[in-house]
Amino acid sequence: MHSEIQSYRPQLAVTQWYRGIPADLQDYLLAHSSLVRVGKGQRLYKRGDSFSGLYAILDGALAMGTVVADGREALHAVLGPTAWIGEISMFDGLPRPHDALAMTNVLVLHVHGSALKKLLADKPAYWAYFGMLMAQKIRVSFENNESMQLLSAAQRLASRLLLIAGGYSGISQTQSTLKIAQDTLGSMISLTRQTTNLLLKNLEGQGIISLKVGEITIRDFERLRAASLGNAIH
Template identity: 60%
Template sequence: MESSQNRYRMQLETTPWFRGLSVELRDYLVSHASLVTLERGEVLYRRGEQSSGLYAVLGGALAIGTVGVDGKEALLAVLGPTAWVGEISLFDGLPRPNNATAVSRTLLLHVPEAALKDLLDTTPRYWRDFALLMAQRLRLSFDNAEAMTLLPAAQRVANRLLSIAGGYGGLNAAQSRIRLSQDSLASMVSLSRQTTNQLLKNLESQRIVSLKSGEITILDFDRLRAASLGDLDT
């Protein structure tokens, strides 16, 4: 059991937030955690539910979003290893603000709410560490809102691909191969699937990305960055 915990701890330390914690806090989170496995489509938590603690993605991915009364999905992010989720309700004590659903078979590390409250009651200085995690997510939300408001469709798609590939500013590990359906990407950038598909095809024709079913591989980060700025020569 100890070797498994150490293995997962080493994985968690590949991303900035967990790596920046004190040794004592990292020890506490790992030692009080348990493993949870979700199958594809299984819901970790729903909007409106009470908090049950923090989760870190160790394998697979979680789709974070909401579903309107008309059944339309608003997808905010798809978070893979080693993103943490659930910190907002830890701060305000209010119900979950969104849904978290497994995109594929997903392994999670779960730190229960009671263990977190015990820690923060006895060592209040650790609140700052969790505030930094929430600040990362807040910055990401601002960046996404700005892109949705100001950028034309082609730049919006390129910008979101860069954000995902970069690990959402350090929330999870960087990646060049993005396991994401075009429907999901379309929901993220508020475009139709047809428009999103055409924009991706344009990037593919310029050898900036490669497309497979449920997967987008970035081949040229520099040119994708130029596309996100509207500076790409076609």
């Protein structure tokens, strides 16, 4: 198992947080982890669970948010490889603040909570590196909040597609094909499925994106950026 985990090191190093931490911390995280598979529709963890460690997504996509009893969703992000998640409860010691729901079959690297507690007790200076991980996500959260208040529906949709494709400012790997359903995308930017579909069809008609069931492929990033700024598209 350890050699299999080590084989994911180059993939983990694609994203800036893992690449930027000291080599001995990189080694420690891999040496005290295991691989976990989560089936589509299942939760890696749910809101209210106690802290059990950190996770890095190696394959598939996880929706971060909350699903209430009547089925309504409040989704913050859909993260793919190689996003690290779970650090909030590591800092405040409180239960998980949201659900981590598998949108596809998912493979994650699980760094065990007991190992992290020992590491940070022995080397408290390493708290700073995990703080950087959390700060990176706070910045993205502020950007999302601003776009929700200041941008039109069409701009919000274009901006969110760019954000997901860009790996949430380096949290995940960049990609051009997004495994995301239209209703999930709409929920993230407070749009109905009908409005989301209409806006996506408009972008598709202009050759900026292409659509398949549960999948959006960005064909022209430059024109999508123009749409996100509210500029005319030619």
